[in-house]
Amino acid sequence: DSGVTQTPKHLITATGQRVTLRCSPRSGDLSVYWYQQSLDQGLQFLIQYYNGEERAKGNILERFSAQQFPDLHSELNLSSLELGDSALYFCASSGLLSQETQYFGPGTRLLVL
């Protein structure tokens, strides 16, 4: 158990809908990262937050947005969903002392029908 929690574990929705994925980092970790793992594109970095502030953006679509709250949990919002958004979405967190090592949550498996 990495200490990072993600909810829900599985999500099935229809095209055009909007969903919210939630992540709670390990206790004390200030950085939260979101990654998408799909069959055709592999693992891709989406976005990073550090102590509530957006720090870096990767290959995140405009239909996707994220935020990190004062209690450090983070949410990834996916809207106008398309079939191609079906993927495993990971949240990871890292701490001050070992900022490099990212510990991953169990992931949210999203299926868009």
Next chain:
Amino acid sequence: AQKITQTQPGMFVQEKEAVTLDCTYDTSDQSYGLFWYKQPSSGEMIFLIYQGSYDEQNATEGRYSLNFQKARKSANLVISASQLGDSAMYFCAMIIMDSNYQLIWGAGTKLIIKP
């Protein structure tokens, strides 16, 4: 451009044998880190081992060791005395320290341990 290459899409290894998973990387930055993660069929991503670019000794964590050859830009994972539970996807990843700490991933190697 930063890139991670894993040239072995899949490997079969006999139980109790040692196995080496290949990883080469490309970066012009001097300060970087290399990781190996394990992803079992259940889907979670498990951190195995980390090597910093300035670390002179190869990293070891139990049965895992990282064979770091900086001049060759390789960071192979060695698993000693393989077990059935080692069957999984293994990903090599790189982080650039002066950047935003995002992980750059290889395509992965599917390792199957045969009894």
